Structures are given as structure tokens and as C-alpha cells.
Amino acid sequence: MNDTLKKTPLYDVHLGLGAKMVPFAEYEMPVQYPTGITEEHRAVRRAAGLFDVSHMGEFVISGPQALDLVQFVSVNDAAGLAVGQCQYSVMCAEDGGVRDDVIVYHMDDHYMLVVNASRRAQDWAWLVERAGGFEVTLEDPSDGIGLLALQGPRAQEILDPVTDLILDDVAYYNFAEGTVAGCPATISRTGYTGEDGFELYVTEEDTVAVWDAVVEQGEGSGLLPCGLGSRDSLRLEMGFALYGNDLDEEHTPLASRLGWVVKLDKGDFSGRDALIRQREEGSHHKLVGIQLTERGFPRPGYPIVHDGNVAGSVTSGTVSPSLGYGIVLGYLPPELVGPDTEVGVRIRDKVVPGVVVRLPFYAQGSARR
Known part of the structure; x- marks a missing residue:
């Protein structure tokens, strides 16, 4: 494998499990484990699967005009997000083309944008450029964050014994700060599979410990480690779009079945005029x-x-x-x-x-x- 590829904190764990590693978005990532994509897929539908998605990017926006910048770069309306809530959205170029799809988190004193790994560099440069004129501070802590996705109908019963949070209190597209296996974590009830589940944001240093604790707790419950292959087939069964395949700058969110996140009446944002024209003229x-x-x-x-x-x-x-x-x-x-x-x-x-x-x-x- 190319030595220039980045590695997540779980790289050695994947090798130890016999994962087939492939280059993806400048990272060396597991596409599948010896169980195979089909069995990993079925485990998520029937029980649970654990994914390493630490390659995703996280951008922090803080300062007195943090919300104003989020509103300008995102087509959805974040003004109504309470602390502890998140929303799916899209960032558009001025011509309405999709630059990326993102999750917007309203944290205690800042906002966090979670972006696709394949778009991290482009998104960061674009965000920095758009931030001119806003009283904000931007940070990219992505390399110091580990991100695990525990997905499946048994996800809550597996996570519950190793966290201090009451998971019933964490609603869909909500999140809370707590611990997993004694490690500080942001626990978000979100995912990319159509199943119930949680995404666990932890420090780079704690990622292996959290992975190991969840895997151990999932023994006997049908939990399998899952790679990018099953992640792709699971999202496709749900009709969830993938950036670079189904989403790109050649198509707007209105053309991509994402019109439900476009809030034209919230005020100005990047791509708004083009989207208004397309809504009037059709795609x-x-x-x-x-x-x-x-x-x-x-x-x-x-x-x-x-x-x-x-x-x-x-x-x-x-x-x-x-x-x-x-x-x-x-x-x-x-x-x-x-x-x-x-x-x-x-x-x-x-x-x-x-x-x-x-x-x-x-x-x-x-x-x-």
C-alpha cells in the first residue's frame, strides 16, 4: 500500500482482524473483513455493525457570528437548532451545484460541520474564503478525532452498558456529551445505514480503547466489524446519496432529491439565487x-x-x-x-x-x- 496514505487510529486493529485495506480519500481504509461484505451488511440489518469512519472531517466554527457563517454556507436552517441537536445539510457553490453534504452540530459554544473525507481539503479552503467578513474563528481538529459508527437494531443495547449516558434520552439527530468505556465522547444518534445507531466522536488517543470496549460488549449479540463495502450497500438500499457518485457540483440539491433540506426563505446563502431559478424553471x-x-x-x-x-x-x-x-x-x-x-x-x-x-x-x- 502507498506509504503516503493516511492511517486512522485503528489501522493496526484492522490489520489484526484481517481486513482488506484499500485507498480511499487519501486514507488506507478497510473495505471488508474476512466475514465478507454480505455478512457485514446483514449483521447491521439484523443486529449491529461497528465502522471506523475516522477519515471524516470535522470543522469547528466559533465566535459571535458563528451561526451567521453556518447559515451562509449551509442550505438548511440552523437557526432553530438547540444545543445538542444536529441536522443534515448541503453546501452549494454559487451556481447551486453541491460542494458537499454535511452534518451541522450545535455544540455548547460553537458549531461543528462534519464533512466527507474526499472533500475535506476543498471544503476547508472554501470555508476559509467564505469566512472573510464574518467575526468567527475556524479550526480543523479532524486529525485528532476518532469517529466510530455503531449501527443496527441492537446498537443501543450494546452501547448502553459501556456509557454513562441514558441513551433513551438521546433522540434521533440529537447528541450528548458523555463517556464510553470511561473515555470522553460525543455520542450522536445518527448514521448512514437506515438503522438505529450512534456515531461516537472520541480523541485519537482513545479510539482503540473505545473500539475494543464496544466490540467486547457486542460479543454474543451478533456485532461484526464492518468496512466501506457494507457501508456503501447499506446506504444505497436506503437511497442515501454518496458525494462523488450521486452528488457533485454538476447537480443541485433540487435535482438530487435533497430539496427538503433547502430553506430558501431563511435569508441569503451560497447558491440561493440559482436554486430559486431552478425551482421556478425545473431541473x-x-x-x-x-x-x-x-x-x-x-x-x-x-x-x-x-x-x-x-x-x-x-x-x-x-x-x-x-x-x-x-x-x-x-x-x-x-x-x-x-x-x-x-x-x-x-x-x-x-x-x-x-x-x-x-x-x-x-x-x-x-x-x-
Whole structure:
């Protein structure tokens, strides 16, 4: 593996577990463990899985105009976030294109933006540039933070004995400060799988101890360590978009099924004028879900066809471990986005038939909304 790649605090743990390591967003990350992606995926749906997501970026915004800057760089409205609440949002370029999707946390005396690892450098430079004129202080403590995602219907019963928090009091998209295995932690009821679960922010030094404590507590409960492969298939079953595949600067949040986070009436923010125009004029393409009705393994880049003509391309695709058939995200023109529209995906030399469906593909997740 390339020596220039970064390593999370759990790198040696992954090697000890026999993980297959791959380069991802400048990090060396586990894509799967010897159990395999399918078993890891099923563990999260049935019991619980533990993910190392320490490669994600965390930016801290403090100062008297911290909220003002958050409001300008984020399309959602953070003004109503109480301390201990967080929200999903998007940061847009001036032309409305998606720069990144983020989670905004309202901490005691500051805000924290959690950004995608692949966009950390670009997001930081953009944020610093946008902060000019605001009375704020910016910090990037990402390298000193470990982040674990404990996901699945048994996540709470596994975490409960090793934390001092009353987890029933931590609602969906809320967080609290406490300890895990005696280590200080920010415990957030969030995730990227559609299942109930928690994301644990700890110090770099405590990451291994917290991982070990959760794994030990999960013995006998079906908990498995999980890699990027199952994280991807789990989020795809839910129709959750991935930056770099389904989200990019070529598409706005309105085109990407994220219009629900765009709050045009909150005041000015980056990309607002462009999004107002698009809401009035409509989008040229929209992100949709497609279910294959015959066997085939769809992959990103494969053409989506309609009446023999290429109408779009697959942005994310797999065979769903939970459902047993091919599932796809991709952009199609407005006339083809309605449910039950018949389309196909060209896989090698064959067009595999499919149909546009409502998302999520998998609707039995345990996440408490």
C-alpha cells in the first residue's frame, strides 16, 4: 500500500482482524473483513455493525457570528437548532451545484460541520474564503478525532452498558456529551445505514480503547466489524446519496432529491439565487431509484436506456444483500422520473430491464425518526 496514505487510529486493529485495506480519500481504509461484505451488511440489518469512519472531517466554527457563517454556507436552517441537536445539510457553490453534504452540530459554544473525507481539503479552503467578513474563528481538529459508527437494531443495547449516558434520552439527530468505556465522547444518534445507531466522536488517543470496549460488549449479540463495502450497500438500499457518485457540483440539491433540506426563505446563502431559478424553471435531470426486474449486477457508469436510447447513467449500483435484486441510483430527464417508468441498464452487451421506484429500496430500517 502507498506509504503516503493516511492511517486512522485503528489501522493496526484492522490489520489484526484481517481486513482488506484499500485507498480511499487519501486514507488506507478497510473495505471488508474476512466475514465478507454480505455478512457485514446483514449483521447491521439484523443486529449491529461497528465502522471506523475516522477519515471524516470535522470543522469547528466559533465566535459571535458563528451561526451567521453556518447559515451562509449551509442550505438548511440552523437557526432553530438547540444545543445538542444536529441536522443534515448541503453546501452549494454559487451556481447551486453541491460542494458537499454535511452534518451541522450545535455544540455548547460553537458549531461543528462534519464533512466527507474526499472533500475535506476543498471544503476547508472554501470555508476559509467564505469566512472573510464574518467575526468567527475556524479550526480543523479532524486529525485528532476518532469517529466510530455503531449501527443496527441492537446498537443501543450494546452501547448502553459501556456509557454513562441514558441513551433513551438521546433522540434521533440529537447528541450528548458523555463517556464510553470511561473515555470522553460525543455520542450522536445518527448514521448512514437506515438503522438505529450512534456515531461516537472520541480523541485519537482513545479510539482503540473505545473500539475494543464496544466490540467486547457486542460479543454474543451478533456485532461484526464492518468496512466501506457494507457501508456503501447499506446506504444505497436506503437511497442515501454518496458525494462523488450521486452528488457533485454538476447537480443541485433540487435535482438530487435533497430539496427538503433547502430553506430558501431563511435569508441569503451560497447558491440561493440559482436554486430559486431552478425551482421556478425545473431541473433538466433528477436523481431516481431503479429496481432491476431481471438478474444483473449494475455498476457506476453503466448506461441507463429507455426505448433503445441512452437516457442517463448509473451513479450508484449493486445487488441488494437484503432484497436480492439489482438496485440503482441515476439521473434521468423529468419525463422518465415517475414511479413505474420502464427503463433498462446496459450491463456488458445486454440491457437488463428495470423500473423506476420510490425510495428507499429497503423500508424496514430501525432508525427512530
